[in-house]
Amino acid sequence: MRALLSVTDKTGIVELARGLESLGVELVSTGGTYKQIADAGVDVIEIDKITNFPEILEGRVKTLSPYVHGGILYKRDSEEHVHTVEELGIKPIDIVVVNLYEFQKALESKDPDNIIENIDIGGPSMVRSAAKNHKDVLIVTDPEDYEDLLDRLKNNNIDLAYRQKLAMKAYSLTAYYDSIIARYFQDLTGEEANYKTYGFKKEEELRYGENPGQGAALYNDTYVKGLLDTAEVIHGKKMSYNNYNDLNPAVELAKELGDRAVVALKHQSPCGVAVGSDIYDSYIKAYECDSQSIFGGIVAVNGVIDVKTAQKMSEIFLEIIAARDFEExxxxxxxxxxxxxxxxxxxxxxxxxxxxxxxxxxVLIQEKDFAEDEVNIVTETKPSDEDIADLLFAQKVVKYVKSNAIVVAKGKKTLGCGAGQQSRVWALESIKDHFPERDFEGAVLASDAFFPFSDTVEMANDMGIKSIIEPGGSIRDQDSIDACNKYGISMVFSKARHFKH
Structure with missing residues (x-):
């Protein structure tokens, strides 16, 4: 048997080479891999002794040779193939051990020349060739498979299922690799092809999905660096599917609201949000919005949690507390x-x-909702500067509340979040009914979409709401404007709809 070893990640490669050598496998290698194996005292043949041609073009061409790919791709059970390779003096390559240039790492350099040079050509070509001919050639792309490979070779335990598994891993690697390159060129050009490619790398198996009967795993989109890439669990059990799913909107909203923002969230929708004078003040205000729903929920804090806040948080059960940091x-x-x-x-x-x-x-793909809300005053009564600050605060929160959504707020503190109703007036009704003793006098209201009727304004007036922000755009906008003018409520059209389904 003959094996070709050419790896960028050299983890375990010397041990693998020694193991293969002990089994009588002839070794062929390239560049740095060859040097490392040879320096370890393992008998190995340099690639140009096989290709009968030196590496050229600064290493861009070294394995792109019929003496390599012919040795990998010929079908061992085909008389014609066997005759061809024998006639041309091409020797078989039965094991291919390859992993690829670190294109992902090269992206971090921001150097276009370095990035392009780290687009691997020979590596993926050998991987794909070997994987195509997996019935005759073992293709190994993951160092974690080295030990199993040696064990199977020793025990003559190489079956088709194992070969297919290695081929699956090989094609998964090249598809993932090419997806990152494609996305780089999409960003570079600002253009998109008809083919949309994403490469996700598994981080861990999760115990289950939303429910115990559903399998689940966590994958990382290595091309981008998002908020959850920075997440570091410093205490507690492993995160679950639902934990990650709920943490994401909580930290996104806390980021959008800025320093000192505290977001309490339950089942994908905020239940209490505030930006106070300090982190403790923000937490108390967020907690007071809905002290029942916050129990067992997620709290995201755009700031450092101090002792006073920690003591208050410890009084109830919270699934997750996420923050910039924690005082010791x-x-x-x-x-x-x-x-x-x-x-x-x-x-x-x-x-x-x-x-x-x-x-x-x-598959649905959309841009995230980063639409900026305008302040277009459409009523006779004008909102104060303080009202406008509260309106914009409430409108940022409503983006994260399941539609149909209404948020009532005052002093950059939510007084109620009405989520997931079939009617917008029902969303407001749910706030009113859930907090029957709450004083909403002087508060503001934000809606994720326009009012088709004036009924929401009517209820808002009954509750003591003083100012409203909504996108506008209904053919019956004037009905709501007239109702606001009737009751002395100020109304602002934001021009931005914020559905979240």
Whole structure:
């Protein structure tokens, strides 16, 4: 048998080479891989002794040779193929051990020449060739498979299923690799092809998905660096599917609202949000919005959690507390609760620009909702500067509340979040009914879409709402404007709809 070894990640390559040599496998290698194996005292043949041609073009061409690909691709059970390679003096290559140039790492350099030079050509070509001819050639692309390969070779335990598994891993690697290159050129040109490619790398198996009967895993989109890339669990159990799913909108909203923002979230929708004078003040205000729903929820803090805040947080059960950081004593206090997950987040990282939703055989891809809300006053009564600040605060929150959505707020503190209703007036009604003793006098209201009727304004007036922000755009906008003028409520059209389904 003959094996070709050519790897960028040289983890375990010397041990593999020694193991193959001990089994009587002849070794062929290239460049740095050859040097490392030879320096370890393993008998290995340099690639140009096989190709009968030196490496050229600064290493761009070294394995692109019929003496390499012919030795990999010929079918061992084909008389014609066997005759051809024998006539041309091409020797078989039965094992190919290859991994690829570090294109992902080259992207970090921001150097266009370095990036282009790290587009691997020979590596993927050998991987694809060997994987295509997997019935006759073993293709190994993952150092974690080296030990199993040696064990199977020793015990003559190489079956078709194993060969197919290695081929699957090989094509997964080249597809992932090419997806990153394609995305680089899409960003470079600002253009998109008809083929949209994403490469996701598995980070871990999760215990289950949304429910115990559903399998799930966590993957990383290595091409981008998003908020959750910075997430570091410093205390508590492993994160679950639902934990990640809920943490994401919580930290996105906390980032959007800026320093001192505290977001309490339950089942994908905010239940209490505030930006106070300090982190403790923000947490208390967020907690007071809905002290029942916050129990067992997620809290994201755009700031450092101090001792006073930690003591207050420890009074209830929270699934996750995510923050920029934790004061040492605050961390000690919260770490006494075994079931809470404490997560550090770098809120300075930019949010990713796309959202992907996989349907039953179709995929929806959209830009994230970064639409800026305008302030177009459409009523006789004008909102004060303080009102406008609250309106814009409430409108940022409403973007993260499931549609149909209404948020009522005052003093950069939510007083109620009405989520997921079939009617917008029902969303407001749910706030009113859920907090029957709450004083909404002087608060503001934000809606994720326009009012088709004036009924929401009528209810808002009954609650004491003083100012409203909504996108406008209904054929019956004037009905709502007239109702606001009737009751002395100021109304602002934001021109931006914020559905979240």
């Amino acid at each position: 004593e605050a961390l000690e206090i919260l770490s006494k609760k075994k079931n809470v997950r404490l997560v550090k987040i770098d809120f300075d990282v930019d949010s990713v620009k796309e959202e992907i939703r996989y349907l039953n055989g179709k």
